[in-house]
């Protein structure tokens with residue numbers, strides 16, 4: 001090697017070391033390794049990513065910056081990542097400077113084959129147009145009634161019989177799988193006007209559901225690789241890209257047979273392809289989110305018997321008022337909307353579940369122009385910012401010292417009669433700002449109906465030896481499902497409690513509308 005080559009190598013190494021020193025100092029957060037950035041830490045914590053991010057955020061006061069790869073060009077181009085859970089920053093990104101923080105090109109490119117330019121995967125005018133059209137539909141009673149109808153039918157005709165059979169046979173069920181099937185059937189009913197009945201005795205496989213799952217999984221793989229690599233694999237037809245292409249073929253086939261959407265179908269100017277993508281976006285939005293929230297809810301309730309008891313006391317009180325004292329009438333039919341609407345404590349318990357186990361644990365946005373967050377953090381144009389919804393619910397500085405406890409009471413007003421309005425950016429499990437979840441009210445209606453029906457009929461306990469762990473995915477699934485034993489529900493002790501509670505306090509505290517008749521009925525039943 002001659003002297004000039006040695007000098008060049010020495011200069012390159014020195015330049016790199018200076019750059020690395022700069023990067024390590026500028027970025028606060030998890031360790032930045034020479035060349036590999038925070039990649040080794042990321043790999044090491046791959047199985048507990050959400051808790052690892054929460055620990056980092058706790059240590060850094062709510063916001064940190066890191067880089068995936070410390071090589072100068074890559075670090076600048078795509079490696080600089082800001083992670084935050086500070087509600088003020090969230091309000092800034094999701095509302096105040098909404099236009100500066102779209103989903104961005106990386107996200108859109110990865111999801112384009114599956115979701116096209118549907119509402120989940122678009123920005124700017126394309127998104128705004130769909131948002132306005134869908135928002136009109138989501139505020140009508142028709143959609144709410146349709147959801148109530150699809151949910152009630154599936155609960156009565158299929159979900160309850162499957163649980164009753166499991167109870168009779170003494171066999172555990174995978175509740176997460178049943179719930180996924182149930183919410184898939186509901187959302188297909190709502191979107192196509194037809195229930196595919198993937199939740200039926202024998203649990204039949206459904207080609208569309210399987211293809212859809214495979215396509216989502218293959219799409220997620222794209223986020224692990226740099227864009228250029230997965231695009232190259234797609235072009236060559238390699239690895240998961242083959243599976244993605246095949247699955248998308250099946251999905252398209254199904255959609256072209258069933259594309260009678262309940263909304264947007266009236267506007268005949270839309271192309272079939274566009275309408276199919278609209279449908280897929282709604283299925284993705286409304287299926288996994290509600291079912292994983294319910295899985296964590298049933299698990300949390302099984303671990304917190306005092307919460308379960310309060311849910312049941314509220315449920316019995318409402319049913320006593322609406323259906324009388326004959327308890328056989330309580331389980332004949334699922335609850336109707338007016339009954340579901342009165343279950344305030346149940347709604348608080350579901351919100352508390354979503355605070356600790358948000359269905360979408362991390363979300364991210366692209367930075368268009370240089371900006372400074374309210375926390376003082378500088379964001380470079382072209383970088384991305386991740387907001388950790390999972391961490392927001394687990395910070396003492398946001399939710400207090402008891403932030404890790406499951407306490408539905410924190411959502412209630414002092415008299416316990418209504419949900420206390422929370423600062424919206426400390427609870428972003430349904431997102432916030434102009435892109436807030438459109439299905440929030442439908443989701444509560446659906447989740448409350450399902451939770452009420454299950455808890456009224458059954459007591460659930462985690463099957464012996466079953467491990468409840470988080471799966472590292474865009475949605476917070478349980479890695480091994482949720483195996484639960486289904487036991488019968490005995491309502492008598494609850495009714496006794498209502499009776500004694502009322503007698504002891506001498507007040508009508510247990511009637512949701514102060515109706516004295518209820519107290520007499522409780523006495524009669526218990």
Ligand code: HEM
Nearest residue numbers: 119285286289290293359360429430431435437438439443
């Ligand atoms: C517990 C249940 C649910 C949770 C936790 C939830 C959460 C979310 C979150 C976090 C987003 C923002 C995603 C993003 O932009 O990256 C979102 C968007 C959305 N959700 Fe939900 N969702 C739920 C149920 C539903 C249901 C049942 C529907 C439809 C029937 C629905 C429809 C939508 C739509 C259309 C969007 C896109 C809004 C937009 O980009 O303008 N969601 N949801």
